Amino acid sequence: MEQTKPPRADRQLSSEKAEAILEGGMQEFLAHGYAATSMDRVAIAAGVSKATVYSHFQDKEGLFIALIQRLVEGKFRSVFGPANAQVLQTAPEIVLRDLANRLLDTCMNEPQFLNFMRVILGESGRFPQLARAFVRNIEQTSFKRLRQYFTTCPQLKLSDPEATARIFIGTLVHFMIVQEMLHGKDIVPMERARLIENLVKLIINQAEKT
Amino acid sequence: MEQTKPPRADRQLSSEKAEAILEGGMQEFLAHGYAATSMDRVAIAAGVSKATVYSHFQDKEGLFIALIQRLVEGKFRSVFGPANAQVLQTAPEIVLRDLANRLLDTCMNEPQFLNFMRVILGESGRFPQLARAFVRNIEQTSFKRLRQYFTTCPQLKLSDPEATARIFIGTLVHFMIVQEMLHGKDIVPMERARLIENLVKLIINQAEKT
DNA sequence: GTCTATAGGCGGATAGAC
């Protein structure tokens, strides 16, 4: 249903109003999700009238899609993989531990990231194209980078770098989901460092075996 | 806001209507999420009038909470951990592979489970108590069982069974989220068996090292 | 381009008959 609409990318970055609307829309949509967000509140958050919102974006769905697309390709694009200077000289143990810490740090330090993922997951049924954009821009990117590192690092000889990358990322993302998104910190407590230590050891050990 | 309301569990299983309402509510809420579901449609799906819905449940929020609580404690309680006859004689390799396959099978064969998780994740901001109930009844349970197996299996001597259980479950849940929930199958394809094979090997290898 | 004002409809919740 929502795929049939024309892309309607904002033609120019012309008006600052368009920017304000996207900013206000982000605040509201990330906080309340798609259905629970009203265009009135978006307009107020953006500091413009509702009619102005509709002059820049076709409708609620169009604004939402434009906004999330933008976040997926911009603000949150590199959350899972900060452009790390490839330190092939450093021990993999340290590289992997740092990488895991940076991934979790970036997620937690970007205060809106948790809400962003909530919306992506929650609306993945109604907006499959946004879910796919998330996979392409964020998940796939992080898989590729880690796979790349596993393949090129001389100390690591993994039989399946791709699958190992999935295990690494999956463990960390699930950790974030349970502890933070689902408020599981007090129910199933687990030190971040402890999980990472075990995860890294698992991989290093595997590399030595092969 | 939503925690202050009285529990208002349906006093008795008296009327079959209450059952029909919960059934209809499940259909609607799992398909569209909380905000996008209307009480009119719940009533229609349940085959009763809207007034009858309100005579059994305080309001929309009350129905939603009662419904999700019920799913968390019943229908989907054991999705992540089918009561497996502890086969301590069987090789851990096989036990773990079967366990992983059953976990993913159960998620995928229960057709509403994906929607259920979508709702839990999507509404975890507005309904934190439901997210916590999910963690207690589903995540924690599966951690415990796996930890238990790791601890008691004679062939497995893991230095940190709890953390290893997290890695195991996390890898599989994240796999399900990316491939199925976020429609990533075609973008980042990965054979289920391949991932599981690598995951199991990682753990077995670790056990042998220690 | 941007505003105010409003149309038109749907949604949550209830009154009151039976």
Next chain:
DNA sequence: GTCTATCCGCCTATAGAC
């Protein structure tokens, strides 16, 4: 207990002035 009918507010979207 269950229904029909209805209240009233909020929501999406637009008309028309400036």
